[in-house]
Amino acid sequence: DAKTTQPPSMDCAEGRAANLPCNHSTISGNEYVYWYRQIHSQGPQYIIHGLKNNETNEMASLIITEDRKSSTLILPHATLRDTAVYYCIVRPYKGDYKLSFGAGTTVTVRA
């Protein structure tokens, strides 16, 4: 019972912005949107999370639609080291602390 839908793969040119979409049409008011990524042979790495406002940190920006049914992770200037599987996860504010990963989006940054 996947709570998020992501495209299976996407390519991006080095130096360009990468926009990763995620649909979470059944998200509840008490659920956050989290993004993690997993570089080959490593454990997942936290990127960013948000509830309803747009968020930005040193790694990425998160844009959440007003109805919260979808979001976009933006990597502003993709590098070859950003090649990874990116996971969009919804997680409730209380009670269930585990992360429910789906299949994610395999992002390949090309020179």
Next chain:
Amino acid sequence: GAGVSQSPRYKVAKRGQDVALRCDPISGHVSLFWYQQALGQGPEFLTYFQNEAQLDKSGLPSDRFFAERPEGSVSTLKIQRTQQEDSAVYLCATDTGRGLNTEAFFGQGTRLTVV
């Protein structure tokens, strides 16, 4: 070290053998999770500890899987009588436990291959 440390990095076990996988959390992290990741798939939740208490073990696939964290720090995931379907990467993650507005830190995982 500064991060979550897992050992061994790689383990090859013969079918039927017992294995023990270790996770050293970040110092002071209250919450500890184990995940199983099959090849080409996302991680799947196995179990969750808050300090030494195992609060959720709903993801453990069978009674051959057992996890413990006796002193609220180091955790061990034990798999008895390993089967080929147990071959996967086992990931440990920890966080401060101070609510949902926190990030989880993952180790590099232990790749278990059952032959």
